[in-house]
Amino acid sequence: MNAAAVVQDLKAFLPELCLLGGAFLVLLVDLFVKNKKILPALALLALAAAAVPAIPFRGTQALFSGFFTLDAFTHFFRLLALGASAVWVILSAGYKPLQKQYEGEYYTLVLFMALALVLMAASTNLLMIFLSIEFVSILSYLLVGFEKKNSQSKEASVKYLLFGSVASALMLYGISLVFGATGSLELTAIPAKLDDPSFYGLTLTGSILLLAGLGFKISMAPFHLWAPDAYEGAPAPFTAFLTVAPKAIGFAVLMRVLTGAFHWFSFEWSPILMVLSILTMTIGNITAVAQTNVKRLLAYSSIGQAGYILMGLAAATPLGLTAVLYYLLAYAFTNLGVFAVAIVVGSGTGSYELESYRGLAKRAPVLSACMVVFLLSLAGIPPLAGFFAKLYVFSAVIENRYYLMAAAAAINSAVAAFYYLRIVRQMYLVPADETSRIWSCPVTRFTIFILLAGTIILGLVPAPFIDYFKALLPF
Amino acid sequence: MQNHLLSWIVFTPLIGALAVVLTPKPETGRIKWIALAAAALTGVFTLAAFLRFDKALSGFQLVEKTLWIPPLNVHYFLGTDGISLPMIVLTALVSILACIASFGIKEREKEYYALFLLLETGMLGTFLALDLLVFYVFWEVVLIPMYFLIGIWGGARKEYAALKFFLYTLAGSLFMLIGILALYFKSMPHTFDLTQINPAAFTLKFQKALFFTFFLGFAVKVPIWPFHTWLPDAHVEAPTPISVILAGVLLKMGTYGFLRFSYPLAPDAAAKFAPFMAVLALIGIIYGGFVALAQKDFKKMVAYSSVSHMGFVILGLAALNSAGFSGAMLQMFNHGIITSGLFLLVGVLYDRAHTRDMTAFGGLAAQLPLYSGILIFFSMASLGLPGLAGFISEFLVLIGGFEYNRLAAGLASIGIFLAAAYLLLMVRRVLFGPANLKWQGLAEINRRELVTLVPLMILIVLFGIFPQLILDYMTPTLDSLLTHMEGIFA
Numbered sequence: 014m015n016a017a018a019v020v021q022d023l024k025a026f027l028p029e030l031c032l033l034g035g036a037f038l039v040l041l042v043d044l045f046v047k048n049k050k051i052l053p054a055l056a057l058l059a060l061a062a063a064a065v066p067a068i069p070f071r072g073t074q075a076l077f078s079g080f081f082t083l084d085a086f087t088h089f090f091r092l093l094a095l096g097a098s099a100v101w102v103i104l105s106a107g108y109k110p111l112q113k114q115y116e117g118e119y120y121t122l123v124l125f126m127a128l129a130l131v132l133m134a135a136s137t138n139l140l141m142i143f144l145s146i147e148f149v150s151i152l153s154y155l156l157v158g159f160e161k162k163n164s165q166s167k168e169a170s171v172k173y174l175l176f177g178s179v180a181s182a183l184m185l186y187g188i189s190l191v192f193g194a195t196g197s198l199e200l201t202a203i204p205a206k207l208d209d210p211s212f213y214g215l216t217l218t219g220s221i222l223l224l225a226g227l228g229f230k231i232s233m234a235p236f237h238l239w240a241p242d243a244y245e246g247a248p249a250p251f252t253a254f255l256t257v258a259p260k261a262i263g264f265a266v267l268m269r270v271l272t273g274a275f276h277w278f279s280f281e282w283s284p285i286l287m288v289l290s291i292l293t294m295t296i297g298n299i300t301a302v303a304q305t306n307v308k309r310l311l312a313y314s315s316i317g318q319a320g321y322i323l324m325g326l327a328a329a330t331p332l333g334l335t336a337v338l339y340y341l342l343a344y345a346f347t348n349l350g351v352f353a354v355a356i357v358v359g360s361g362t363g364s365y366e367l368e369s370y371r372g373l374a375k376r377a378p379v380l381s382a383c384m385v386v387f388l389l390s391l392a393g394i395p396p397l398a399g400f401f402a403k404l405y406v407f408s409a410v411i412e413n414r415y416y417l418m419a420a421a422a423a424i425n426s427a428v429a430a431f432y433y434l435r436i437v438r439q440m441y442l443v444p445a446d447e448t449s450r451i452w453s454c455p456v457t458r459f460t461i462f463i464l465l466a467g468t469i470i471l472g473l474v475p476a477p478f479i480d481y482f483k484a485l486l487p488f
Numbered sequence: 489m490q491n492h493l494l495s496w497i498v499f500t501p502l503i504g505a506l507a508v509v510l511t512p513k514p515e516t517g518r519i520k521w522i523a524l525a526a527a528a529l530t531g532v533f534t535l536a537a538f539l540r541f542d543k544a545l546s547g548f549q550l551v552e553k554t555l556w557i558p559p560l561n562v563h564y565f566l567g568t569d570g571i572s573l574p575m576i577v578l579t580a581l582v583s584i585l586a587c588i589a590s591f592g593i594k595e596r597e598k599e600y601y602a603l604f605l606l607l608e609t610g611m612l613g614t615f616l617a618l619d620l621l622v623f624y625v626f627w628e629v630v631l632i633p634m635y636f637l638i639g640i641w642g643g644a645r646k647e648y649a650a651l652k653f654f655l656y657t658l659a660g661s662l663f664m665l666i667g668i669l670a671l672y673f674k675s676m677p678h679t680f681d682l683t684q685i686n687p688a689a690f691t692l693k694f695q696k697a698l699f700f701t702f703f704l705g706f707a708v709k710v711p712i713w714p715f716h717t718w719l720p721d722a723h724v725e726a727p728t729p730i731s732v733i734l735a736g737v738l739l740k741m742g743t744y745g746f747l748r749f750s751y752p753l754a755p756d757a758a759a760k761f762a763p764f765m766a767v768l769a770l771i772g773i774i775y776g777g778f779v780a781l782a783q784k785d786f787k788k789m790v791a792y793s794s795v796s797h798m799g800f801v802i803l804g805l806a807a808l809n810s811a812g813f814s815g816a817m818l819q820m821f822n823h824g825i826i827t828s829g830l831f832l833l834v835g836v837l838y839d840r841a842h843t844r845d846m847t848a849f850g851g852l853a854a855q856l857p858l859y860s861g862i863l864i865f866f867s868m869a870s871l872g873l874p875g876l877a878g879f880i881s882e883f884l885v886l887i888g889g890f891e892y893n894r895l896a897a898g899l900a901s902i903g904i905f906l907a908a909a910y911l912l913l914m915v916r917r918v919l920f921g922p923a924n925l926k927w928q929g930l931a932e933i934n935r936r937e938l939v940t941l942v943p944l945m946i947l948i949v950l951f952g953i954f955p956q957l958i959l960d961y962m963t964p965t966l967d968s969l970l971t972h973m974e975g976i977f978a
C-alpha cells in the first residue's frame with residue numbers, strides 16, 4: 014500500500030478524522046475555558062462536522078486494504094451513530110449530576126465513543142472488528158462509572174468490565190479458530206475458504222464463540238447480566254445512548270459476520286439464535302414487570318427489545334434482515350425518546366422511581382403525551398414506528414413458518430404492554446402529590462419533538478424506509 | 489371516480505379530536521360542542537352513505553383504495569356492504585348519544601372528548617377497513633382511548649378494569665396478527681387485500697389454524713365464554729357513556745370480525761368449528777343468564793345480560809344458514825340499541841342515587857313514572873317482547889339454530905326464559921315493592937337524558953314492527969356470503 018492510496022483512503026475517512034480532532038479539541042479547550050457550557054456545543058459541532066462529509070454516499074469502496082468497507086450499510090450505521098451521539102450530547106448538557114464533574118473528559122469520551130462506533134460499523138475484517146469492539150467496550154466501562162461518587166455506578170462499571178473481558182476473550186478465541194480453519198480474517202474471503210469439510214467443526218465452533226462475544230454487546234441472553242446494572246448505574250444520558258447506539262452497531266456487525274461470512278451454515282446458527290431470541294425477550298420482559306425504578310425498567314425493556322430484533326436475524330432471510338434494520342431505526346427514535354423524557358422528569362423530580370411519575374400528566378402535559386406515544390411505540394401499538402418494526406420481524410419469522418416463535422413473541426408483547434402501561438398509569442391515572450410544573454430546556458424539548466416526529470412518521474409512512482433498507486443489504 | 493365519503497366518516501371524529509386538543513382547557517363548553525358537532529357531522533356523513541348505498545347489491549360499495557405501503561402491498565382500502573353498513577350506522581348513532589350523555593362528566597373534559605372522538609375513529613375504521621392490516625391498525629387504535637376512558641373516568645376499581653380490558657384484547661389480537669401475516673404469505677401474490685385472497689386454495693389444516701388465531705382475537709372482544717371475564721369489570725367501572733359504547737359498539741367488533749374475515753377466509757374451518765362455536769354460544773347464553781340473575785348490582789346485571797345476548801349472535805353464526813346469519817346480524821344491531829338504552833338508564837339512576845344496588849331501591853314506579861316507563865320499555869325489548877326489536881332477532885336466531893340442531897335451539901330458549909327472569913326481577917326490585925323512603929328526593933329523568941333515550945326507543949319500535957327495513961340491507965350480502973361459503977364446501 015503506497016502513500017498515495019493511504020491519502021486517498023483518508024479522504025473517505027474524513028468523518029472519523031473530524032471526530033478524532035473534535036475529541037482532542039474538547040480536551041484542549043477544557044484546559045483554558047472557565048465556562049464549561051461551551052464544551053457540549055463544541056462536541057455537537059464536531060459531530061455536525063463529521064456528519065457533513067458522512068452524509069453524501071459515494072458508492073462502495075474498500076479502505077485500508079479491506080480493513081474497512083464503506084458501503085450503503087456502513088453509511089446508514091455511521092449516520093445512526095452520529096445522530097444518537099448528538100442526542101446523547103444534548104441530553105448530557107442538561108443533566109445535573111454531570112455538571113462541574115470533569116466535563117472536558119466526558120465530552121472527549123463522547124466523541125471517542127462516536128468515533129469507535131463509526132469504526133465498528135465500517136469494519137469488515139475480524140481483527141478490526143475485534144479492535145473496534147474493544148474500543149467501544151473500554152469507553153463504555155469508563156462512562157458507566159463516570160459518576161465517581163455514586164457507589165452504584167462504580168459497582169456497575171466493575172461488573173461490566175469483568176463480564177466484558179470474558180466476552181472479549183471468547184470472541185478473540187473464536188476469531189483465532191476461524192482464522193485457523195480458513196486462513197483469513199476478511200469477512201468476504203471467509204466463505205470461499207469454507208469448502209474443506211474437515212475444518213467445518215472448527216469454523217462452526219469459532220463462529221459460535223464469536224456470536225457469544227457479539228451477543229454480549231447487544232445484551233443477548235444469557236450474556237445480558239451486565240446490562241441492568243450498567244444501565245441503572247450509568248449517567249442517564251449515557252444509558253439512553255448505550256441502549257441504542259452500541260446495540261445497533263452490535264447488530265450491524267452481527268449481521269455482517271453471520272450473513273456475510275457464515276451465511277453458508279445459517280441452518281446451524283439460525284436455530285440457536287431463535288432460542289436465544291426467545292430467551293432474551295422472555296427474560297427481559299418478565300424481569301421488567303417487577304421493576305419499580307424507571308431506569309431499570311427501561312433497561313430490561315431494552316433487553317426484551319433486543320430479543321425481538323434477534324427474531325429478524327434468526328430468520329436469516331432478506332425480509333428478516335430488512336426487518337432488523339427497520340427495527341433498529343424505529344427503536345433508536347423511540348428508545349432515545351423514552352429516555353429523553355425520563356431524564357427531564359428525573360431532573361425535575363430528582364428521582365427515577367416509578368412513584369415520581371404520579372400525576373405527571375398534570376405537571377407536564379406535553380411531555381407526558383410524548384411519553385405515552387414513545388411507550389406505546391415500544392409496546393408495538395399501531396400506527397407507530399414500533400408497531401411496523403414488530404410487524405416486520407413477525408412477518409419475517411412467519412414467512413419461514415416459525416409459528417411457535419411468533420406465538421412466543423406475541424405473548425411477550427402482551428407482557429411488555431403490561432409494564433409499559435404501568436408508567437402510563439402513574440402519569441395519567443394516579444393523582445399527583447405535587448403540582449409544580451416540570452419544564453424542559455428548549456433544546457431538549459426540540460430534540461424530543463424530533464424523536465417524536467420520527468416515531469410517528471416511521472409508523473405512518475414506512476414505505477420509503479423499507480425501500481431504503483432493502484437496497485442497503487450488501488449480502 | 490372515487491369519492492371519499494367513507495374517509496370522511498372515519499376521520500371526521502379525528503379532526504374533531506384535534507380541534508378539541510387545540511382548544512384551551514378551561515373552555516369546557518366549547519369543547520363539548522366541538523365534540524358533539526364532530527359526532528353529529530360524522531352522523532350526517534353516515535346518513536349520506538346510507539342513502540347512497542344500493543341495498544340490492546351484495547358487493548362492496550363506496551370503495552376507496554389507495555396504495556399505502558407499496559413494499560408490503562398494503563392498501564388503504566375502505567368499503568361498505570350489508571354487513572358493515574348497519575354497524576357504521578349503529579356506531580355513528582350510539583356515538584352521538586353517548587356524546588350527549590357525556591355532558592355530565594365534569595373533570596378533565598378536554599382529554600375526555602379528545603379520547604372519545606379518537607375512539608369513534610377507531611371503531612368506524614374497524615368496520616370499514618377491507619385491508620387486513622388497516623383493519624388491524626384500527627382495531628388496535630380502539631384499545632388506547634378505551635384504556636384511558638375507563639382508567640381515568642371510571643369507578644372504584646377503574647385501573648384494574650382498564651388494564652384487564654387492554655391486556656385481554658391485546659393478547660387476543662396479537663394472535664390474530666400472526667394469523668393475518670400467515671394469510672399474507674399464503675396468498676399469491678402476497679396481499680392483505682380481503683377481496684384478493686382466494687380461500688379455495690387453502691388446505692383445511694391452514695384454514696383451521698387461521699380460524700383459530702382469528703377466533704382468539706374476536707372471541708375476547710365479543711366476548712365468548714370463557715374469554716368474557718374482562719367484560720363485567722370493564723362495564724361496571726366504566727363511566728356510563730363508555731359503557732354504552734362498549735356494549736353498543738365494541739362488542740360487535742368481535743362478531744363483525746367473524747362475519748367479515750373468519751367466515752369468508754376460512755369457510756371449511758368455519759363449518760368444522762361450528763359445533764364448537766355453538767357449544768360456547770350456548771354456555772354463554774345460559775351461563776350469562778344465570779349469572780345475571782344472581783346480580784344485585786344493576787350494571788353488572790346488564791353486563792352479564794350482554795354475555796347472554798351476544799351468545800345468540802354466535803349461535804346464529806354457528807348455524808351457518810340464512811336465518812341464523814340474518815338473526816345474528818340483526819341481533820348485533822338490536823342488542824346495540826337496546827343495551828345502550830339500558831346502560832343509559834342505569835347511569836340515570838346512578839347519577840342520582842350513587843348506588844347501583846338493586847335491592848336498595850324499591851317503589852320507584854310511583855315516584856319516577858316516566859323513568860319507570862322507559863325502563864320497563866327497554867326491559868321488555870331486551871327480554872324479547874314481540875313487537876319490539878329484540879324479539880325478531882332472537883327469533884330468527886332460534887329458527888336458524890333449529891335448522892342447524894334442535895337441541896341447540898331448545899337450550900338457547902332457556903336463555904330467553906332467563907332474560908325474562910332477571911329483567912323482571914330487576915323491574916320488581918327497582919320499581920315496585922315497598923317504597924324506600926331514602927329515595928324520596930330523587931329527581932325525574934331530565935331532558936338531556938330523554939334526548940339520548942328517545943331515538944333508541946323509536947328505532948326499537950320501528951325495527952320491532954318492520955324488521956324488513958334493516959334486513960333488506962343485510963340479506964343480499966349475507967346470502968352471497970353463504971353461497972360463497974357453500975361454493976367452497978363443495
